[in-house]
Amino acid sequence: MTGVDTVTDAAATPDLAQPYAELGLADDEYAAIREVLGRRPTRSELAMYSIMWSEHCSYKSSKVHLRQFGDLPRGERVLVGMGENAGVVDVGEGLAVTFKVESHNHPSYVEPYQGAATGVGGIVRDILTMGARPVLVMDSLRFGDADHPDTARVLPGVVAGVGGYGNCLGLPNTGGEVVFDPTYQGNPLVNALCLGVLPRDRIQLSAARGVGNVVVLLGAKTGRDGIGGVSVLASATFDEDGPARRPSVQVGDPFTEKLLIEACLEMYDARLVEGIQDLGGAGLTCALTETAAAGRSGMRAHLDRVPLREASMEPHEVLASESQERMLAIVTPSNLPAVLAIARKWGVLATAIGEVVEGDRLQVLWHGEPVVDVPPGSLADDGPVYERPLARPADLDALRAAPAPAHPSTGELSDLLLRMVASPNLCSRRWVVEQYDRIVLGDTVLAWPEDAGVVRLSESTGLGVALATDGNGRYARLDPYAGAQLALAEAHRNVAATGAVPVAVTNCLNFGSPQDPEVMWQFAEATRGLADGCRALATPVTGGNVSFYNSTADVAINPTPVVGVLGLFDDVARRTPIGFQAPGESVLLLGETREELGGSEWAWAEHRHLGGVPPVVDLDRERVLAQVLVAGSRDGMLSSAHDLSDGGLAQALVESALGGRGSRGIGARIVLPAGLSPFVQLFSESAGRAVVTVPRSEELRFTEMCDARGLPCTRIGVTDGVSLDVQDVLLLELEDLRDAFEATLPALFGPLAGDTAPANPLATAPATGGLHHG
Amino acid sequence: MAARIGVVTFPGSLDDRDAARAVRLAGGEAVALWHADAELHGVDAVVLPGGFSYGDYLRAGAIARFAPAMTSVLEQAGRGLPVLGICNGFQVLCEAGLLPGALTRNASLHFVNRDQRLRIDSTDSVWTSGFAPGQELVVPVKNGEGNYVASAEVLDELEAQDRVVARYLGANPNGSARDIAGIRNAAGNVVGIMPHPEHAVEHLTGPGTDGLGFFTSVLSRLVAA
Numbered sequence: 001m002t003g004v005d006t007v008t009d010a011a012a013t014p015d016l017a018q019p020y021a022e023l024g025l026a027d028d029e030y031a032a033i034r035e036v037l038g039r040r041p042t043r044s045e046l047a048m049y050s051i052m053w054s055e056h057c058s059y060k061s062s063k064v065h066l067r068q069f070g071d072l073p074r075g076e077r078v079l080v081g082m083g084e085n086a087g088v089v090d091v092g093e094g095l096a097v098t099f100k101v102e103s104h105n106h107p108s109y110v111e112p113y114q115g116a117a118t119g120v121g122g123i124v125r126d127i128l129t130m131g132a133r134p135v136l137v138m139d140s141l142r143f144g145d146a147d148h149p150d151t152a153r154v155l156p157g158v159v160a161g162v163g164g165y166g167n168c169l170g171l172p173n174t175g176g177e178v179v180f181d182p183t184y185q186g187n188p189l190v191n192a193l194c195l196g197v198l199p200r201d202r203i204q205l206s207a208a209r210g211v212g213n214v215v216v217l218l219g220a221k222t223g224r225d226g227i228g229g230v231s232v233l234a235s236a237t238f239d240e241d242g243p244a245r246r247p248s249v250q251v252g253d254p255f256t257e258k259l260l261i262e263a264c265l266e267m268y269d270a271r272l273v274e275g276i277q278d279l280g281g282a283g284l285t286c287a288l289t290e291t292a293a294a295g296r297s298g299m300r301a302h303l304d305r306v307p308l309r310e311a312s313m314e315p316h317e318v319l320a321s322e323s324q325e326r327m328l329a330i331v332t333p334s335n336l337p338a339v340l341a342i343a344r345k346w347g348v349l350a351t352a353i354g355e356v357v358e359g360d361r362l363q364v365l366w367h368g369e370p371v372v373d374v375p376p377g378s379l380a381d382d383g384p385v386y387e388r389p390l391a392r393p394a395d396l397d398a399l400r401a402a403p404a405p406a407h408p409s410t411g412e413l414s415d416l417l418l419r420m421v422a423s424p425n426l427c428s429r430r431w432v433v434e435q436y437d438r439i440v441l442g443d444t445v446l447a448w449p450e451d452a453g454v455v456r457l458s459e460s461t462g463l464g465v466a467l468a469t470d471g472n473g474r475y476a477r478l479d480p481y482a483g484a485q486l487a488l489a490e491a492h493r494n495v496a497a498t499g500a501v502p503v504a505v506t507n508c509l510n511f512g513s514p515q516d517p518e519v520m521w522q523f524a525e526a527t528r529g530l531a532d533g534c535r536a537l538a539t540p541v542t543g544g545n546v547s548f549y550n551s552t553a554d555v556a557i558n559p560t561p562v563v564g565v566l567g568l569f570d571d572v573a574r575r576t577p578i579g580f581q582a583p584g585e586s587v588l589l590l591g592e593t594r595e596e597l598g599g600s601e602w603a604w605a606e607h608r609h610l611g612g613v614p615p616v617v618d619l620d621r622e623r624v625l626a627q628v629l630v631a632g633s634r635d636g637m638l639s640s641a642h643d644l645s646d647g648g649l650a651q652a653l654v655e656s657a658l659g660g661r662g663s664r665g666i667g668a669r670i671v672l673p674a675g676l677s678p679f680v681q682l683f684s685e686s687a688g689r690a691v692v693t694v695p696r697s698e699e700l701r702f703t704e705m706c707d708a709r710g711l712p713c714t715r716i717g718v719t720d721g722v723s724l725d726v727q728d729v730l731l732l733e734l735e736d737l738r739d740a741f742e743a744t745l746p747a748l749f750g751p752l753a754g755d756t757a758p759a760n761p762l763a764t765a766p767a768t769g770g771l772h773h774g
Numbered sequence: 775m776a777a778r779i780g781v782v783t784f785p786g787s788l789d790d791r792d793a794a795r796a797v798r799l800a801g802g803e804a805v806a807l808w809h810a811d812a813e814l815h816g817v818d819a820v821v822l823p824g825g826f827s828y829g830d831y832l833r834a835g836a837i838a839r840f841a842p843a844m845t846s847v848l849e850q851a852g853r854g855l856p857v858l859g860i861c862n863g864f865q866v867l868c869e870a871g872l873l874p875g876a877l878t879r880n881a882s883l884h885f886v887n888r889d890q891r892l893r894i895d896s897t898d899s900v901w902t903s904g905f906a907p908g909q910e911l912v913v914p915v916k917n918g919e920g921n922y923v924a925s926a927e928v929l930d931e932l933e934a935q936d937r938v939v940a941r942y943l944g945a946n947p948n949g950s951a952r953d954i955a956g957i958r959n960a961a962g963n964v965v966g967i968m969p970h971p972e973h974a975v976e977h978l979t980g981p982g983t984d985g986l987g988f989f990t991s992v993l994s995r996l997v998a999a
Contacts, residue, residue, distance in 0.1 A: 160884070160885075163885050164885070167916075167918070168786070168788075168826045168829065168830075169788075253829070255785075255786050255828065255829025255830075255831065256829075258785075258788075258829075259785055347785055433887075434884070434886050434887055434888055435884050435885045435886070435887070436885075436887060437885070438887055439887070439914055439916065439970075439973050439979070439980070440789060440792070440824075440916070441791065441792065442791070442792035442972070442973060442975075442979055443979060444979055445978055445979060456978070456979070572978065573978060752945075753880060753881070753882035753884060753886040753888075753945070753947045754881075754882070754944075754945030754946045754947050754948075755945055
């Protein structure tokens with residue numbers, strides 16, 4: 001073949017200048033490759049090293065910090081921990097679940113619909129790779145200011161992409177997060193989570209073993225889309241020409257993925273697969289090297305057998321393509337006909353492209369001529385590892401010492417509450433979640449606006465799981481160690497509020513450039529905080545993802561560790577909803593309220609103020625609170641439970657009232673205890689709290705349980721009527737609160753289906769400035 | 775013996791297992807049917823489930839109608855076999871010509887999933903005979919192409935012949951003509967409905983159990999026959 005750079009050519013022309021820097025490799029990294037190979041790499045090899053040694057694939061800057069998660073006690077439920085595509089947790093009854101969250105930030109800025117869609121597709125394949133049927137997706141989304149013109153481009157596209165892909169796969173999306181903050185203006189965060197279920201004994205691993213076994217490529221044809229996705233898009237900072245990178249974004253085809261899922265599951269059930277790996281970022285390069293490296297096997301792949309969309313593709317392009325909806329399976333020769341038959345049944349392309357061979361080399365041939373001949377471990381495991389320098393941000397002391405804005409008077413709280421529930425970060429997410437199929441598969445027990453998504457795994461016993469994701473970039477900016485723990489604590493609390501027992505953690509760590517020592521310090525602090533938090537709560541980390549280079553023009557985003565917590569239900573029938581269930585029930589506040597407004601939603605929404613210190617973390621308290629919430633559910637004492645977080649007690653009361661049974665909701669009469677000012681009691685964001693309702697008949701039993709466990713429990717009122725009446729402080733009709741709560745996103749992004757356009761509440765706000773009241 | 779209701783799985787069907795569950799909860803036996811198999815295995819009725827058959831890439835339901843299983847469904851529906859098309863199944867029935875009109879992109883241009891109030895307008899079909907005329911239900915709707923359109927003559931005829939089986943109450947989620955949520959053929963054995971009754975069969979997972987009536991209606995008819 002003319003023009004193709006073969007291994008023979010590489011040996012013959014050792015001094016050929018190679019464009020390694022353009023591919024994102026440093027001088028010393030290129031030198032290391034030459035040393036591993038004993039010659040210059042071929043063009044294909046260079047492409048493979050640039051991909052596998054990229055930040056995205058090699059975790060070269062984060063590895064030394066992530067080891068802390070691997071050092072945590074695994075607990076007896078974890079069947080597969082860190083290192084595989086996703087962790088696997090034993091849930092009993094012979095079943096296991098696997099779950100993981102992953103970022104697709106940069107592609108979603110460049111091309112919102114496809115970036116978000118393929119983010120869902122990618123995480124779903126990770127779950128499928130473990131042998132599981134995907135049964136739930138969630139997404140954690142962060143955008144610039146709600147009223148910024150570019151948010152009007154990015155948000156609708158991302159939401160439609162998440163929905164378009166997940167809906168077409170038939171996976172319920174139980175919600176997630178939507179956060180607005182100018183820190184994400186040029187760098188939105190799209191973190192997608194998927195959970196799958198599998199019989200305990202059907203776990204699939206990636207290792208390619210067994211000389212003579214066949215390497216089968218399943219799924220879509222390979223095209224030029226997505227080349228450079230991980231090494232260019234995900235491993236470098238955006239400059240001003242962000243959207244010019246559009247050709248690096250992959251294009252998704254959920255229908256093909258749906259067929260791929262069904263075909264793979266049928267193969268797993270028939271025990272036809274020895275090893276399997278999805279093709280995601282880094283495509284065939286990653287799948288070939290990781291399966292070979294994990295099996296400590298040799299492998300030979302015939303690249304010219306890969307079905308192509310464009311016949312003119314060169315070998316290095318075939319290796320680097322990030323075309324979606326592909327899997328690589330290792331099967332025995334005797335099982336090959338059955339594998340091909342199942343693929344044919346589902347209309348999935350399946351092609352034998354190689355075989356497991358003796359030795360420890362990965363050899364890739366192009367029309368019989370070797371274009372790659374490398375030790376696979378050198379790509380997959382022996383990439384560079386950096387101990388990046390750390391520096392505490394120079395502005396941090398000033399930020400933490402910044403004086404808080406003046407508190408409003410009690411007389412101002414009624415108007416304040418109406419503004420707060422309408423503010424972009426606290427208002428209804430209906431506009432977003434109505435675009436997601438939340439009920440397909442028929443096992444969704446709780447979805448937005450509940451605290452966590454809950455799905456049933458067994459119709460006969462009610463076995464099920466709960467899942468919540470949380471993160472707060474403002475808290476983490478003020479204190480990354482505490483910020484990561486607060487994200488963990490909130491997700492833990494959300495899961496427990498539904499009645500589920502928290503058991504395991506996944507995370508998506510979104511940060512700026514690792515080459516910035518101040519960012520690296522934030523990262524080191526956040527991982528240390530999360531590891532310490534997981535140890536304290538006995539919830540092991542089973543997997544996760546790091547996303548660096550979330551910066552625009554050298555300004556890093558607020559550090560944003562997003563934490564997902566998995567909880568277990570013996571029977572989902574006992575789930576606790578957030579909404580008030582009946583009038584005349586006691587409203588109890590669990591936990592302690594302190595004056596903690598640093599990094600709060602109030603300071604931000606009213607004053608655009610970010611300063612002070614975030615709320616104190618007390619993980620022992622979180623643990624006790626969770627135990628009480630679970631015990632209350634198990635013993636049938638709780639009618640409703642809602643965690644307190646952004647917006648404090650006021651926001652939680654509004655959401656529980658509006659979400660109350662019946663079309664109008666159920667109100668409450670609240671009497672705030674003496675002590676802190678009404679403003680602080682209503683808007684402080686102290687952690688370790690929840691608001692619950694209990695029938696009068698259960699109140700004594702419940703409060704005695706709290707006393708016995710040392711959990712502060714304060715009776716603050718009673719459910720009643722259709723208004724929120726905080727005695728001597730404010731009195732608001734639920735109808736008015738609902739109007740304020742629901743209007744904001746439709747006003748910004750278009751009316752809900754079937755509605756006429758509502759007035760824009762932001763446009764009609766006082767001239768003193770939209771969101772910036774005060 | 776319980777009546778046997780087939781649920782056809784096309785490539786891209788999504789709510790097939792859910793429809794089978796609804797059949798079981800209503801007291802029937804669910805039989806899985808495969809799109810490429812012309813054999814309907816002697817089922818007493820057929821459900822065409824929701825989803826995105828063939829990715830909806832041409833037009834929703836446009837390719838599914840050519841599946842071998844659909845050839846058999848068409849033929850037997852002409853002889854009175856009860857057929858219920860839900861969401862994508864409704865689209866398939868329109869593409870196949872068993873029902874008039876078409877389902878187009880939602881007026882909002884967004885996919886919409888919400889619990890929807892409906893009113894049963896015609897109980898003169900095998901799938902709605904168990905409801906009271908005018909009965910109000912809450913059943914989830916979830917679709918991107920649920921906007922029912924037909925010529926004014928067809929709409930007038932549907933109404934004149936009492937063939938609108940259900941209408942949306944409150945906000946119309948997809949812009950459907952005359953708030954139509956579902957229609958039937960003249961004989962009353964074929965019904966297409968955009969909302970998902972199979973997702974309103976358990977208090978635990980749905981807004982209630984209002985959807986069960988579609989399945990119990992046909993089952994009581996089959997037992998009586």
